[in-house]
Each structure stands twice: as C-alpha cells, then as structure tokens.
Amino acid sequence: MDVFEAINKRYSHKREFKDEPVPRETLKKIVQAGIQAPSGCNEQTTDFVIVDDPALIREIAAITERPFIKTAGAIIACIVNQRPVYRGLSFEVEDCSAAVENMLLSITALGYAAVWIEGNILVEGKPEKLNSLLKVPAPKYVRVLLPLGIPPEQGTQKEKKPFARRAWFNTYDG
Numbered sequence: 001m002d003v004f005e006a007i008n009k010r011y012s013h014k015r016e017f018k019d020e021p022v023p024r025e026t027l028k029k030i031v032q033a034g035i036q037a038p039s040g041c042n043e044q045t046t047d048f049v050i051v052d053d054p055a056l057i058r059e060i061a062a063i064t065e066r067p068f069i070k071t072a073g074a075i076i077a078c079i080v081n082q083r084p085v086y087r088g089l090s091f092e093v094e095d096c097s098a099a100v101e102n103m104l105l106s107i108t109a110l111g112y113a114a115v116w117i118e119g120n121i122l123v124e125g126k127p128e129k130l131n132s133l134l135k136v137p138a139p140k141y142v143r144v145l146l147p148l149g150i151p152p153e154q155g156t157q158k159e160k161k162p163f164a165r166r167a168w169f170n171t172y173d174g
C-alpha cells in the first residue's frame with residue numbers, strides 16, 4: 001500500500017476489534033515507524049509502552065471509559081516528556097503527534113485499524129492512573145493511546161471539508 005492509499009484508508013476505529021492478538025514483530029514494526037518520525041531538534045522526546053497483556057488492556061480500557069478498547073489486540077501508549085529544546089520552547093506534543101500519525105498510517109498499511117485516544121485520558125485524574133498502571137515516572141505522562149487490532153469490517157474516515165475551503169496558494173482566502 002502506498003502512502004497516499006494509507007492516508008485515504010486510515011479511519012478512527014471506535015468499535016470492537018476481532019478477538020485476535022497482534023504479533024510482537026508487527027507491533028515492533030509499527031512503533032519503529034513512530035520512532036522514525038521527525039521531532040523538534042531531533043530530541044526524540046516521545047517514549048512508547050506497548051501493551052499486549054490482556055489484563056492490562058482491560059485495566060486501561062476501564063480508565064478510558066471506552067468499553068470497545070478492552071477488545072483491542074494491543075495498545076500503544078505514547079509518553080511525552082516536556083522539556084525546552086530550543087530557545088525555551090518545548091515540542092513534546094508535536095513530537096508525539098508526528099509519531100502517532102506515522103504509526104496510524106503504518107497500522108492501516110498493515111491491515112489493522114486503530115484510534116487516536118487523547119481527550120478521553122487527559123481529564124479527571126486519568127493521567128495519574130495511567131502513570132501508575134504503566135509505571136511511567138512523572139513528570140512524563142501518557143499523552144496518547146493507540147488501541148489497535150483487526151477490524152471486523154473496514155470502516156471509513158470521517159468526511160473532510162473540501163480543499164478549496166481549507167487551503168490556498170500564496171495568500172489566505174478563508
């Protein structure tokens with residue numbers, strides 16, 4: 001699958017997954033794609049915990065309050081580390097997001113599906129619970145979870161606004 005096909009096929013899978021594990025070699029390939037993402041000053045501030053223990057997957061799903069997540073074959077937890085890397089600026093969210101998109105496209109290209117879970121885990125004491133469960137030392141914390149697995153059927157990406165409403169050549173025309 002070429003990169004444009006993966007971009008078009010990627011969608012947020014928010015339903016149950018098939019009851020099939022994701023092989024560790026596949027998980028390593030996906031996370032390697034995340035590791036190869038660009039990062040501010042190449043500081044590579046994102047770390048990853050790859051969860052394939054079914055009991056841990058269930059505990060994470062309970063924290064997210066999204067029941068479908070307990071059916072994931074694996075969950076990739078993306079851990080950020082806020083520290084200034086250039087003139088006082090920190091880029092940990094951007095670094096993490098670049099890694100996440102690389103992984104989502106790789107997941108799609110390999111025939112799996114996933115969803116970017118962030119809003120569901122940054123509220124109501126959930127960062128502390130996830131840190132404790134995955135043994136992540138503060139001030140590092142889990143910024144994004146990617147539950148992934150085999151979809152029972154292929155889903156579709158949410159509709160996007162047309163090019164002409166979001167992009168222009170040379171000057172802004174919105």
Ligand SMILES: Cc1cc2nc3c(=O)[nH]c(=O)nc-3n(C[C@H](O)[C@H](O)[C@H](O)COP(=O)(O)O)c2cc1C
Nearest residue numbers: 010011012014115116117118119120121156157158
């Ligand atoms: C920064 C960010 C945070 C997100 N957080 C969540 C989340 O917590 N829970 C969830 O179900 N989806 C989450 N999503 C997925 C979006 O709902 C989804 O990408 C959007 O509806 C567009 O659908 P598509 O991915 O199929 O194009 C998040 C996406 C992004 C980029």
